[in-house]
Amino acid sequence: MQAFNRGRQRLVALALLGLVLLTPPMLNTQAGASGLDAFLYLFGVWAGLILAAAWVAERRD
Amino acid sequence: MNPWAVFLLAAGYLGLLFAIARFGDRRADQGRSIISANVYGLSLAVYCTSWTFFGSVGRAASGGMGFLTIYLGPTLMLMLAPVLLKMIRISKRERLTSIADFIAARYGKRQALAGLVTVIAVIGIVPYIALQLKAIAASLQALFPEQGGLLLLGLDATAVIALALAAFTILFGTRHLDATERHEGMVAAIAFESIVKLVAFLAVGLFVTYGMYGGFADLFRQAAALPRTAALLDLEQGLGNWAPLVLLSALAIVLLPRQFQILVVENVDESHLRRAVWLFPLYLLLINIFVLPIAIAGLLQDLPGNGDIFVLGLPLSQGQEGLALLAFIGGLSAATGMVIVETIALSTMVCNDLVMPALLRVRALGLAQRPDLSRLLLNIRRGAIVAILLLGYAYFRAAGEAYALVGIGLISFSAVAQFAPALFGGMYWRQGNRAGALAGLAAGFLVWAYTLLLPSFAKSGWIPGDFVEQGLFGLSWLRAHALFGLTGLDEISHCLFWSLFLNTACYLLFSLSLGPDAVEARQANAFVDVFQRRGGDTSALLWRGKASYQALAGLLERFLGAERARLQLQSYARKRGIADLAAREVNAELVRFAEIQLAGALGSASARVVLASVVEEEELGLEEVLHILDEASQVRAYSRELERKSRELEAATGELRAANARLRELDRLKDDFVSTVTHELRTPLTSIRAFSELLAEDPDMAVPERQRFLGIIVTETERLTRLINQILDLAKLEAGRADWTSSEVDLAGLVREAAASLEQLFRDKGVALALECPGEPVPVLADRDRLTQVMINLLSNAVKFVPAREGRVSVQLLSSLDRVQVRVTDNGPGIGPEEKEFIFERFRQGGNTLTDKPKGTGLGLPISLQIVEYFGGRLWVESEPGQGASFIFELPLQARN
Structure with a gap:
């Protein structure tokens, strides 16, 4: 449970990072970009967050 | 396509779901749960209803990438695992069965609050259930356009499906009353339907993107060429309400009654959350990848309708009936999953928090005297399920085509978002109380109804729409979409802002101005401190x-x-x-x-x-409860303090034990030392005594003989004196009582002087001495006499161990930037590695002490070591047996200024 506790704090940090990357004003950088670029940015960041969350949550150290 | 075939397919699919549910329930009864972390994670995807399956495409077709907000919010919320874990822990400890129960239990287990939450949930969710029925109806319409909506046995097909869903929900939602209100079979069936809808959607997406077009890049390029579709690709048009929608959906993933049911109530093992944290967001990502491509393709193909039905329309337009059927099953799956879990969750709330309290109040019914009420409870729930579904159906019939799917979903999301201040506040804020929760919920609900629900009724033409355009009673600051003059926001952001603002403000204001009662204080403690294991349950x-x-x-x-x-x-x-x-x-x-x-x-x-x-x-009384809680928390504090003290005590004991061991070791060393010293003193004394006795016994001894004996006695006495002097010296050094005078000493000069003083000794033994000293002074800060003592010790040791006449001793003085090194090298027998270890210990001498006569006191090196270390230097030996030895000491150089 101790390890999960540390993992939990890391997950919260990830959520905050995700909030910054996936909402304005950070997202304004993608406004006006070509459709495919914005699409790739959103899904790329999203997939990255999921990967990081999986790594943090499933690790048993 | 034959309508009966479609009907049988749908019925067969529902039958399969039912079989899975029965299997899951049977395994649960046997104590062999089939709910694994993966099943739990997938079952959360009940979030993806037909609103996702059909509605996302519709939303993308009109609003571009904004539809993603509904899935990004839950992704972020799931990562707030500590909050979810706390919710699960509280629910398990208090055996809570619904979100109404959760909020009511926190604020003193009062029925009024549970009832209010239930009413808000039912009013908020019924349109959402209607939306599912509408989606099923719309998909039937798309499959059979010529019939204009399907009739089965003369009945409206949507009504038939609503009734079938009610029957289905009753069958595996209310089999028995469980103390935990868990439905493992249902969860397993939901996990299965999640896979079905994902596979169906991905199949359509792959077909459209790679079968009809040349992939993402091709679709995006074609879209960019047309003004109508090019607008969808610009992220900017979705950014206006992006953040509010992310917040709204993040709240919905916890607060929708069905999500609370699956996430919290149906959780069998807290560790399953580890998987859900990423598996559910991954699911959301996968089911959304093809939404925009399908929307673009639908628009490029110029399909009729608002995009809600593109998922079916695209395969049909290409003559892919099989794929269309799969899509229909996927949509049906999404709708049924939502309807089943939502009605089970709502029926539990309606039964426990509205109907039962009312019945228990009516004494005339004599409920308290009835022998078995469990049947009655189950029947109330069954009735509630049918009633909720019929309400949903009625809303569907009445609302008709007034709203696109996505509009209705967001209205429901905004309704349940009103639970947020009371629920999250209650988990973390002890002062939050029932008055605050009631006031906040009521205010939030009223604002929601006024700014979102009633305008939607007005749009459907059920009520006059003046209050939207001109404001209630013609007061412009009461315009439903510009309350208090707030304009520039879309209706959802506008509602969310005012409702959550007033809700939170009332919650805080009432909580701060009114005190809790005894039960509330106790429950506040149980909720906020749920993680404090020991004594947490007071x-x-x-x-x-x-x-x-x-x-x-x-x-x-x-x-x-x-x-x-x-x-x-x-x-x-x-x-x-x-x-x-x-x-x-x-x-x-x-x-x-x-x-x-x-x-x-x-x-x-x-x-x-x-x-x-x-x-x-x-x-x-409140006083007494607070007193007991205070005592309990004091007991916890004391026990923590006690634990800390005990840890400190353990550490101190360890230190004492180590000190004791060290003392024993020192005691042993002292004994060794005394016995060695005695031994060392006895050797010369024995000789002196023996020769004195010989001289005493024989007065006529020849003069040369007598001279020799006297010579030995003098030498041994000298040795004895030297030994005693050195022992005293070493004792002083070790005790730190030696007299030191530090001054700047020229080491080069000192080395030369020491060598000169021993010149005779070297000459007597025929040993060559080579000096390599720089001409200029080498200043170190040290005691001149002590340092000379070190030098003489090392040189006389060297001369002692080298062979006569062939012996060579060299002294090198090397200075670096900040240190100076003196190296005394001889060509003697050298020192073995095992000897090196103790050569600096007292009374240890080089060479074979058993066969050779001891050549010194065995104290020279230990004394030298003490002196060198005192001046911040070090002394060591480098040697190989047979290769001679180098004794080296190093001292910090005195800065030349």
């Missing part, structure tokens, strides 16, 4: 009263059924090693146990009321 401390075992057992039998009640009580007695529960006096723990069992079946508010009918509870 509820047993906070009960005082009288009850009879028979009355308690009777109560459990009436509400849970005789068999279940007996099993629960047996398990309670077995866990505590009690042989005959009935013979013992009822204590607070047993009453608490009974309350929890009843809460599982009735909800915590009703459980409290029925329990009060058989238990004479001594009402504790």
Whole structure:
């Protein structure tokens, strides 16, 4: 449970990072970009967050 | 396409779901749960309803990438695992069965609050259920356009499906009353339907993107060429309400009654959350990848309609009937999953928090005297399920085509978002109280109804729409979409801002101005401190009263059924090693146990009321409760303090033990030292005594003989004196009582002088001495006499061990930037590695001490070591056996200034 506790704090940090990357004003950088670029940015960041969350949550150290 | 074939396919699919549910329930009854972390994670995807399956494409077709907000919010919320874990832990400990139960239990288990939450949930969710029925109807319409909506046996197909869903939900949602209100079979079936809808959507997406077009890049390029589709690709048009929608959906993933049911109530193992944290977001990502491509393709193909039905329309337009059927099953799957879980969750709330409290109040019904109420409870739930679905159907028929799918979904999301301040505040803020929760919820709900629900009715033409355009009573600051003059926001952001703002403000204001009652204070403590394991559960401390075992057992039998009640009580007695529960006096723990069992079946508010009918509870005042809670927290603090002290004590004991061992070692060393010293002193003394005796016994001894003996006596006396001087010297050094005078000393000069003083010794033995000293002074800070003593020690050691006439000794003085090194090298027999280890210990001498006569006192090197170390330097030896030895000391150089 101790390890999960540390993992939990890391997950919260990830959520905050995700909030910054996936909402304005950070997202304004993608406004006006070509459709495919914005699409790739959103899904790329999203997939990255999921990967990081999986790594943090499933690790048993 | 044959309508009957479609009907049979749908019926077969529902039958399969039912079979899975039965299997899951049977395994749960046998104690072999099939709910794994993966099943739990997938079951959360009940979030993706037909609103996702059909509606996302519709939303993308009109609003571009904005639809993603509905899935990004839940992704972020899932990562707030500590919040979710706390919710799950509280629910398990208090046996909470719904979100209404959760909020009511936190604020003193009062029925009024549970009732209000239930009313908001039902009013908020009925349109959402209607939306599912609408989606099914729309997909049937797309499959059979010529019939204009399908009729089965003369009945509207959507009505038939609504009734079938009701029957289905009743069958595996209300089989029995469970103390935990879990439905493992249902969860397994939901996980399965999640896979089905994902596969169906991906199949359509792959077909459209790679079958009809040349992939993402091709679709995006074609879209960019047309003004109508090019607009969808610009992220900018979705950014206006992006953040509010992310917030709204993040709240919905926890607060929608079905999500709370699956996420919290149906959780069998807290560690499953580890998987859900990423598996569910991954699911959301996968089911959304093809939404925009499908929307673009639908627009490029110029399909009719608003995009809600592109998922079916695209395969049909290409003559892919099989794929269209798969898509239909996917959509049906998404709709049924939502309807089943949502109605089960709502029916539990309606039964426990609205109907039962009302029935219990009506004494004329004599409910309290009825022998078995468990049947009645189940029947109320069944009735609630049918009623909720019929309400949904009625709304669907009435609302008609007024709204696109996405509009209705967001209205429901905004309704349940009103639970947020009371729920999250209650988990983390002790001062939050019932008055605050009631006021906040009521204010939020009213604002929601005024700014979102009623305008949607007005749009459907059910009520006049003046209040939207001109404001209520013509007051412009009461315009429904520009409340208090707030303009520039879309209707959802506008509603969310005002409702959550007023909700939170009322919650805080009332909580701060009014105090809690005793039960609230106790519950606040149980919720906020749920993670404090020891002593966290103070509820047993906070009960005082009288009850009879028979009355308690009777109560459990009436509400849970005789068999279940007996099993629960047996398990309670077995866990505590009690042989005959009935013979013992009822204590607070047993009453608490009974309350929890009843809460599982009735909800915590009703459980409290029925329990009060058989238990004479001594009402504790707020003062007393706060006092007990304070004591409990003090006890916790004391026990933490005690733990800390005990840890400190352990550490101190360890240190003492180590010190003791060290003292023993020193004592042993002292004994060794004394015995060695005695031994060393005895050797010369023996010789002196022996020769003196010889001289005394023989007065006529020849003169040369006598001279030789006297010579030996003098030498041995000198050795003795030297030994005693050195022992005293070493003792002083070690005790730190030696007299030191530090001054700047020229080491080069000192080395030369020491060598000169021993010149005779070298010459006598025929040993060559080579000096390599720089001409200029090498200043070090040291005691001149002591340093000379070191030099003489090293040189006389060297000369002692080199062979006569062939011996060579060299002294090198090397200075670096900040240190100076003196190296005394000889060509003697050298020192073995094992000897090196103790060469600097007292009375240890080089060479074979058994066969050779000792050549010194064995104290020279230890004394030299002490001196060099005193001046911040070090002394060591480098040697190989047979290769000579180098004794080296190094001292810090005195800065030249």
